[in-house]
Amino acid sequence: MIAVAVTGAKGRMGSTVVEAVKAAPDMQLVAQLDAGDEINTDTVCAAQVAVDFSTPSVTESNVHALLDAGVHVVVGTTGWNEEAYERVRVHADSSGLSVLIAPNFAISAVLAMKFAAIAATYFESAEIIEMHHPNKVDAPSGTALATARGIAAARKKAGCAPIPDATESDPAGTRGGNIEGIPVHAVRLRGLTASEEILLGNPGEQLVIRSDSFDRIAFMPGVLLAIRTLTQHPGLTVGLDVLMGL
Amino acid sequence: MIAVAVTGAKGRMGSTVVEAVKAAPDMQLVAQLDAGDEINTDTVCAAQVAVDFSTPSVTESNVHALLDAGVHVVVGTTGWNEEAYERVRVHADSSGLSVLIAPNFAISAVLAMKFAAIAATYFESAEIIEMHHPNKVDAPSGTALATARGIAAARKKAGCAPIPDATESDPAGTRGGNIEGIPVHAVRLRGLTASEEILLGNPGEQLVIRSDSFDRIAFMPGVLLAIRTLTQHPGLTVGLDVLMGL
Amino acid sequence: MIAVAVTGAKGRMGSTVVEAVKAAPDMQLVAQLDAGDEINTDTVCAAQVAVDFSTPSVTESNVHALLDAGVHVVVGTTGWNEEAYERVRVHADSSGLSVLIAPNFAISAVLAMKFAAIAATYFESAEIIEMHHPNKVDAPSGTALATARGIAAARKKAGCAPIPDATESDPAGTRGGNIEGIPVHAVRLRGLTASEEILLGNPGEQLVIRSDSFDRIAFMPGVLLAIRTLTQHPGLTVGLDVLMGL
């Protein structure tokens, strides 16, 4: 039995994780913490692994507090940057603990990101369209950012030419954002949950990779997989794909 | 037999129109004019209808010259604005001739625009993604602009609420352009010709209307239909849908 | 206040209707009936309108019983044929009551069907792909059947040629079903609720109309609209589009 704590336990994702951990035959839920609760060796109740779905403003301090309390951490909260990664990497290495930070726990989204990075070196053009419900406050999504960066890194490594674009006039800004050379578009539409479409183009052909998450339950298999396999990857890991062995 | 002149006859669209008119059993091609050729009663060679696929910088002066030469005009060139429409409207009315200016002659695109305007009043959210080859110099496409304006006008008339959007942070500009309240995104991808996707959303449901033009031949049935039916609509007409009776 | 009864009230759709009627400010839920409950003037409790989401095997007898009890009826159950329609038409006419039988109450699906019928006469090819969760026992969906019939009727009226298809060899039956000349394909995929895609093709162009229902709440606006406007359409009406004025 793996002893599991959840931080951000009252949020929508956190409470879904609470239910999923309770339902998992090989896990025991030992602590539920939320805003206002201190994180220390007492409050984590001997948890081996903690799952953090809190908010961008507190997630990094949660992770450091959990490491101080001797707990491995699975992080689903977005809003991380390279500097924050580096601070967690140092802390995890010195403590001998494991941290996974993943922009997305949906298997379909993780596969889409991985496939996009593999495929992108074979195509002249690559663009990303992410689509979410209209209550989302930030754009683009963490998944789209990670996908764009993965594509950009793969193309740079393979020596690909810049993406062709003859646009001279775009007064309204319809060409969207540019993330490390990859155009990214964010759609907000009532009825959708979270979708991402990666478009890759060559003369005479197109490859489209699309992932749709219709419901938060789509993320639970990935969260449970992370809880189970995290400790095989000491230090900081970014992206569920590493734990999936992709 | 309808006597037809083509202006911009050496361009990619113009030369396709030349072939389509030659192949039409009820039409006779009487003049092919391009940059450098003057447009007057002599050079139009008694054409009854002219088709202009020239460039944004000369299309309006072409239309006025054709009206002065006593010729009805079908215009496929983009780059028009309200002031230019008004000048052509006055000229066409005073001359008793007909002018059709259409942002798109593909039947699929015209139907998509029409359906989008009808459907948009039933949904909370509406966004447009237009996709073209990466050699296109302007964004968004004339079709996307016309679609956005049609949706905006229909929603205003029906008293629809503004489209919901909680975005607070979008440093890269991924939310795209805003055309009269309708978000518009422009994708440029090698391999594509011209596509448009209209997304409409309500709680629990989505309607997607998509048109794809894979080849310039897709525009020819609409151009021929315009040549044949234009004179039944005196003055200025904007949009092929009017001639299709939609 | 409209007095409403629900038959099939314990089913998934029926119970969603029960909640929607309770939440509607202009309606009063007066009766909930399910399998085993008799339908008569006593049990319908003076309902003006009944909503039937029962099962194919009992829906027609439910409708006749409700008409006998003097109640207008909105029917969402599938499995109807022309003979059953005719029996209800006669009964409704003689009783002076209204019956709406609709294969789909989602606004997106109703619009998709309507647009498909309008557009289908402009294209050489038309095919339907319907996609549902894998627990569905019948294929194709009632919506796909109604869409195919609507397209077939529009093409017949317009004198369209048969859809081109050079297939000579298809040992596995991958070309799907043929409903009045329109190819129909049924996909069953975990994760989906109910989607329909109508593909229309011409040389060089394609029009795709797609509706997605992600959740049963997508059907409630259409059900409430039917309850409110049904009595303006005496006799039998098939399809929500008639009540929407499309």
Place this chain on the structure above:
Amino acid sequence: MIAVAVTGAKGRMGSTVVEAVKAAPDMQLVAQLDAGDEINTDTVCAAQVAVDFSTPSVTESNVHALLDAGVHVVVGTTGWNEEAYERVRVHADSSGLSVLIAPNFAISAVLAMKFAAIAATYFESAEIIEMHHPNKVDAPSGTALATARGIAAARKKAGCAPIPDATESDPAGTRGGNIEGIPVHAVRLRGLTASEEILLGNPGEQLVIRSDSFDRIAFMPGVLLAIRTLTQHPGLTVGLDVLMGL
């Protein structure tokens, strides 16, 4: 310089290959053969590699004749089965020559097939929709067959459960074909060239991988890559992915 022969050189694909080989700076076109031409050491004119885009009825005998003439062979013709593969395998092995038989040379289609096989083990449901122009005589496409077999083999190896499907009634056959447990649907639509969509589903999520070939030029990079790298893979190779190192 690689000396290249083309068999089926007058067909649509064959003539496109002829042009692509002529345009390749590292290749020399030494022979063009078509129906009626004998294939032997004289007629292949010292070709090192031959490309066969002939017809299902003659492709196997072409390959054996080319091997007898001492030429490596790249085959794009469809219609092969296991027995024919085996005969070619034996012949290639005994002759020390290389044969590549690929159902599709479009990079997008090859990647789609590969990704589908990797992803399919993570999902409950998997279905394939292939879409082609309506002049195609066989269904499903060779690409769809290969994709289905690749998915089936991967799922079998991983011990996946059968795909869920509760269908009890499907009088028109809309559930399509079943290729080794994978449902396959074939659409024929004017305007399309060759597209394939692979749908993968789990509770609450969906992954869609789609490849579109709009034009025969999409296949040329793959054909040239095969001509250049074929000899590094002695014996029979099935699928361009092996030569791409995927």
